Amino acid sequence: MASNFWTSSHYKQLLDQEEVDVVQQLDKEKGITLEDFKLIKMHMANYIGRLAQNVKVRQRVVATAVAYMRRVYTKKSMTEYDPRILAPTCLYLASKAEESTVQARLLVFYTRKLYVDEKYRYEIKDILEMEMRILEALNYYLVVFHPYRALSQLLPDAGMTDATQICWGLVNDTYKMDLILIHPPHFIALACIYVASVLKDKENTAWFEELRVDMNVVKNIAMEILDFYDSQKMITDERTNAAMNKLPFRP
Amino acid sequence: MGDGNSNSSSRGISGSSSNNNSNNSNSNRPEWLQQYDLIGKIGEGTYGLVFLAKIKSNRSKSIAIKKFKQSKDGDGVSPTAIREIMLLREINHENVVKLVNVHINHVDMSLYLAFDYAEHDLYEIIRHHRDKVIQAINPYTVKALLWQLLNGLNYLHSNWIIHRDLKPSNILVMGEGEEQGVVKIADFGLARIYQAPLKPLSENGVVVTIWYRAPELLLGAKHYTSAVDMWAVGCIFAELLTLKPLFQGQEVKATPNPFQLDQLDKIFRVLGHPTQDKWPTLVNLPHWQSDLQHIQGHKYENPGLHSVVHLPPKSHAYDLLSKMLEYDPRKRITAAQALEHEYFRLEPLPGRNALVPSQTGEKVVTYPTRPVDTTTDFEGTTSLQPSQPVSSGNAVSGSMAGPHVPSRSGPRPVPMWNESWQHSNAKGCRFPGSSAAADEKERLRNGDAWISSTTEVETLLREWLYSMQNFMRGDCASEDPHLKWGYRRNTRTQVQQNLLYKRSESYLFFLVLYCDDPAVTIKLSFAQNIR
Known part of the structure; x- marks a missing residue:
């Protein structure tokens, strides 16, 4: 619906x-x-x-x-x-x-x-x-549902409105992965908040616990996001072009 | 859905036996169409055509197929179609029309939506009672129809969907069969999810047919709510009781402005003047401020809704109706609250089959079936001869005549004669190709007959557009005779064709040419005596 x-x-x-x-x-x-x-x-x-x-x-x-x-x-x-x-x-x-x-x-x-x-x-x-x-x-x-709405509701609740920019950027970057096909959007939002808390060194454990969501799922998504950032450093234009060139031109 | 075989094939579909367009591309029908037997055309609108078809494997099942034309302007699938598909694909409720299939014809890039077919709609039911039965709809049926309409609407609203175009012709009622007498809300072309709009809701055009349009919209509200649908339900409730539209205002079509003075006047006459006292946010509405002299200048007499709808002021029905027609959208009753209203707890209790009362002794009214134009095929090609004068003694005025098709879900021609056209300072000229003239003397006594057949109008407009196209050196490419926009690519001149209906046997057509230079507006009009 x-x-x-x-x-x-x-x-x-x-x-x-x-x-x-x-x-x-x-x-x-x-x-x-x-x-x-x-x-x-x-x-x-x-x-x-x-x-x-x-x-x-x-x-x-x-x-x-x-x-x-x-x-x-x-x-x-x-x-x-x-x-x-x-x-x-x-x-x-x-x-x-x-x-x-x-x-x-x-x-x-x-x-x-x-x-x-x-x-x-x-x-x-x-x-x-x-x-x-x-x-x-x-x-x-x-x-299609997106993490943005959940994000804007969760951030004030977590007292992290100062991290809005960074969370928003993280959510944008999740679209470079397939997360939106796999996880409910509010889990992706939570994972981004989690990553932001780690980056900003903010202690948020109590808040996450109160949410009563499966933190394993959230943490796994967060790990995927961090892995993605790691792997992205290795990606060069040549590598992408080589992949693209395997595709036929105008099937 | 997505049966996977929707690629075009070159095999033909056996249409109905009367489908004799031998010169047409019958041999180019895609395979998916072969699962249906086409019966004929049952309606049309700005978006395209609606057909009645039967499923070959199950002849007892009828399907309404809505065909969206591909626009020629390179705009792809119309955003209206996208919105409708998007919502209907997520929706599942007994009182909302069921989208059973979507098909794409890659050859002509047209899109087909297949719905469960509903034999009746409130527009026809009301009309049948007013013109044929000459008797009010029985209280059970009114209550059951209203309850189911509210039930479907409550579902939509609780899912953040505003319909925005509720009117009797969009409220379908199932005919004979397992779902007989079940209400289905239809036509979601204007509906939208309002939970998180990217743009103000007022931005995609003025919505809701004027008679059912809520006062906050008429006064220019930018952010409106599901309450606009409840106002429309109130108007429909009153119409079910009296068989007449409650607020029949005259629409000024030429303005993009939502402000419709005459419609407000009709509302104020019945409900009295709204006051800031009763509707505190009233002063914030754009047109309440800007049109002070018009709206606030006239003081209206005693409100008399109960006398208009012939209900005792103390009755539950009246109480519910007046809560739906509450001026302040924030105080207006919601669909959920309305379903809990005392009116629905008293005998006769609303039932699933709205057309057949559960109590014995009540006379069951048999409603006419939907007229089907069997001369039109899926391409929308008719076997009409466009050159034949339509005035040639066709005395059939009923809606049951074979090739006569009532305009269904498109904007119905609004019965009115708008005086402002005459006073406009634009160049008014009679269309050169038209030989017709409005004959004021030939008004029938029964002045409020609707256009029962668009075929006549269609033929007229075809002729007219043909001449029009010559007139515009072929650049005006409107195919749809109803309110279709065409334009000349080079000059970006837009052509809006307005079809109006005068309360007599003459039809008036207007054509407005809007140019880049706002000073250059040409209005063409011509009147045609149909019979």
Whole structure:
């Protein structure tokens, strides 16, 4: 449901990590490894974020778009659904779902500005076609819950409004991972608060205990976030480009 | 949903036997359509068309298929369709219409939503009682309909969804079968989740059909609430009792402004003038301030809601109604509170089948089935001859005539003649291609007949648009005869077509051309005598 996460399609669609970390057969044949798969998705999340800055939409629209992109790739191959068109189209669709409609021609325009590589070239009609394919792939489930709301409710309660900026940034970065497909959003928010407490050296144990949530889950998510930051240092553009180059141009 | 075989195929669908568009692309039907037998068109709106179909594997089951047209402007799937799908995919309640399937036709990029079919709606039920039965709807049915409407609305509101466009034609009632007499709230094109809007709610256009529009909206409220739906329910409740719309204001369509003086006037006449005393936040509403002389200048006589709806002021029904029509949205009764109202605890108790009273002795009214236009296929192509004059002695005025299709979920033509058009300083000119003239003398005695057939209007408008397109050198590409926007790409001239209905047998059409330069507004109008 639109307000109750526990009865929503989002909750019902949550997956286990093992289900998310599956490279589609068609992509495997192109030599895409699990690591490539994750890299490309992260690259696309960044792409969506950069485009969004140009067309000026809110962070929630970006978050919904990235969630759509990640959901599609749990079912469809990158060979068939070229991420270079899928990513902007996810932003296009999310902008409609989040009531901040962005015109397709603007996306085409800014993509040309951002990426000179001709593989990123596409036309309005490519977006419109892809929009329908995405709708189908998503099985028409479009409501996505995000950690932001929980975050803004939890922070004052935890007496950590001074950490709003850092928590918000942490939540944004979680979209570079698949967390939104795996965990309820308020757990992700809690994990970000947890990480922020550690970074700011703030003692919050009592507050977390009072919440009566499974702290193991929260801590595990927090560990994943920290691991992600560690591993990200090793990622180079060359590495990402090598992964992208395994994808066929215009399937 | 997502049956996986929605890729286009080249096999045909066997439509209804009357579907004889041999020149049309029948051979290009996608495979998924083959699970249905198309019966015909049952309605249309700005978004596209609605069809009645039967599931081949289960002929007893009827489906309403809403086809969204792909806009030609490169806007992809309409945001309205996206909103509707998004909400309906999450919703599951007995009193809310059930989305059973979504299909995409990749060939023409159109989108189809399949719903459980409901044979009746409150608009037709009210009309049937007013024009055919000439008798009030029995108290059991009124109560059961209202209770179920509130029950569905309570579900929506408790899930942070405002419908925003409640009106009798959007409240469906199931026909014969297991769910007979069950109310289904439909048409979520304007509905939205209001828990955390990214923009003020007023920003995506003025909503709610004017007669059912809450006073805070008419006065320009920026952040409105689920209370707007409750106001509409109050108006619908009154209409179920009296068979007449409670506040029939005349809409000024040309202004993007939500302020509708005439509608407010109609409300104030019945409910009296709102006061700051009773509605403290009233003074903060934009139009209460800016239109002081209009709204506050006129003092209204004694409020007389009970006499308008013919209810004793002490009755529970009246008490509930007056709480729904409370001026202050914060004091207005909520759906949850209304369901607990004493009115529903007294005999006759509301039941699941609103159409068939549980008590014996009550006469059961048989409502007409929805008219189906069997001449229109899934492409929306009709077998009408556009050149044929529609005035050619078609004396059938009832809604049951075969090819006559009432306008359903789209904006219904509003019966009114707006004087402000005549006084506007814009260039008014009669459309060159029109040979018609308004004949004031030919008004029928029964002046309040609705347009029962859009087919006639459609044919007229087709002709008109055809001439119009020539007039605009082919740049105006409106296909939908109802309130469709078209525009000339080069000059960004927008064309808004307004279809109005005069309270007689003449129909008036307006076309407004808005240009970049606001000084250049051309209003075209022409009147057409239908019969």
